[in-house]
Amino acid sequence: MAERSGHYMDSFPEVSLSPAERLQFMNRFSVKRSDKCISCGMCESLCPYGVHKRVEGHTKILPPDDRKCMGPSCDVNYFFCVANCPTGSLSVGPSDNYQSMGDPRWPAEMILSTWRQAESGRPIALDDPANIGRSGGGFDKLYFRLPESQGRFDPADFDTSVRLNRRGKGEQIEIPVPFYGGGMSFGSISVHTMLARAKAAEMLGTFVSTGEGGYPDALIPFKDHIVTQIATGLFGVREATIQRSRILEFKYAQGAKPGLGGHLLHDKNTPEVARMREAVPYTSLFSPFPFHSVYSVEDHKKHLDWALAINPKALISVKVSTPNDVEMVSVGSYYAGAHIVHLDGGYGGTGAAPEIAKKNIAMPIEYAIPKVHRFLMNEGIRDEVTLVASGGLRTAMDAAKSIALGADCVVIGTADLVALGCVRCGNCESGRGCPRGIATTDPELQQMTHSDWGAQRIVNMYSSWKLQWCELLHRLGMKGISELRGRTDLLRHADKQAKEVGK
Secondary structure, three states: OOHHHHHHHOOOOOOOOOOOOOOOOOOOEEEEEOOOOOOOOHHHHHOOOOOOOEOOOOOOEOOOOHHHOOOHHHHHOOOOHHHHOOOOOEEEEEOHHHHHOEOOOOEHHHHHHHHHHHHHOOOOOOOOHHHOOOOOOHHHHEEEOOOOOOOOOOHHHOEOOEEOOOOOOOOOOEEOOOEEEOOOOEOOEOHHHHHHHHHHHHHHOOOEEOOOOOOOHHHHHHHHHEEEEEOOOOOOOOHHHHHOOOEEEEEOOOOOOOOOOOEEOHHHOOHHHHHHHOOOOOOOEEOOOOOOOOOOHHHHHHHHHHHHHHOOOOEEEEEEOOOOOHHHHHHHHHHHOOOEEEEEOOOOOOOOOOOOOOOOOOOOHHHHHHHHHHHHHHHOOHHHOEEEEEOOOOOHHHHHHHHHHOOOEEEEOHHHHHHOOOOOOOOOOOOOOOOOOOOOOOOOHHHHOOHHHHHHHHHHHHHHHHHHHHHHHHHHOOOEHHHHOOOHHHEEEOOEEEEEOOO
8 A cells, every 4th residue: 555545544534514505405395385374383283394383473384394394105194284284275295396306317316315415424225215216227227135234333344445556566556445536627617626526535535537628736735636637639738747646547438428539618618728728718629539649559558658658656547438349448458558447338427428429339337347357357367457437326336336247446426516516407518507616617606616615525425435335345244345346146137136147
């Protein structure tokens, strides 16, 4: 383990309550009180959840507090307010805001659960419905075959660390959690969002990638936890940014848009972004596909050697999408000198990824991981490669399923943004960008996200995840997350319950 990262194994950052004013009124149900109400107080006296309140000294009852309502399912209880209202003035149903939020992969239940974890750091149950989306496939169809709970456990008894360097050369880096942050470039997200993720990475002892938009000076204080991404457009790539990074990430392809380079629309290319990318302000910026200097494994090796000539101690990560021959690409990257092979599946990407590309081109990540894992095993080099998976991993259980399929750890992106208040509206690239100040370069909008507040919410979310991983290991009779790698025998598919996954 590297000396600089060793102290992170001794403790985990403290959870601190981190509420969000703009999120606190998001509720699942809507309670309505009509003009027929006579403020008799019957609902207040019955409801044990505090939905109905009357201010002392006032005759009128306050508007219902929807956030505390358990919804129509309360009708089985003797204290159900709707049934007990003497004037029939109360009704309860789904909230319009709740119904309009999210999408099949990130349904409202999952978003609200992530917000609660980001606010409190409290874990959810391993079988909580919020762990599952409504996509009808992918990780939403996979589940663990879990034995009964064995009672209480001490999280300190479980090892969730991962070695990122399994080769003899380069710095020996170990992270205390089985994830690091995926690349989201300056321009696609605000510098405040980048800072929140960088501060969280430092607190957690892991890393976060710059993305392809360059390395803003604001990130320099966190350089020991920053991955410098070198993408096809080479935006903001300089010797100084390569030299200060412990991990260099070559992005050859992205799973959400394989065969396509990056694309930043003109509205988001502000003068500050343009200076970083050495471009003309308010012009659309495109990254080519592929690197036009790399067409063979030999070219690939020269590419990596170029970066190592500038920073010999750096670890090299190669990020690729998941074509049909992804296992051959992975082996080629190993022989080119990569320490980390990063598989990026087709479920990832924010609202910036073109709809025509998302989920329509790349192999689903749940197929790619075991395919590459088995091939590297057969080649006898599996334990020399750190296999990383990304592309639409949303929850702690998604991460655990990826490891069970054969990955060593995962890369997380969108979940960080959801922790900051993302509702998956898909407006990342429209006009001024994100109305919540996350994926925007608008000077006014980006002030909505304070980096210290955002960092704490991200830390809280991952603290919750860590507790879920520890409980999973406890239930499975394991002591370390590395024991879970490749255990496809522990997974089942909802449509093929008798058949093991990955066989």
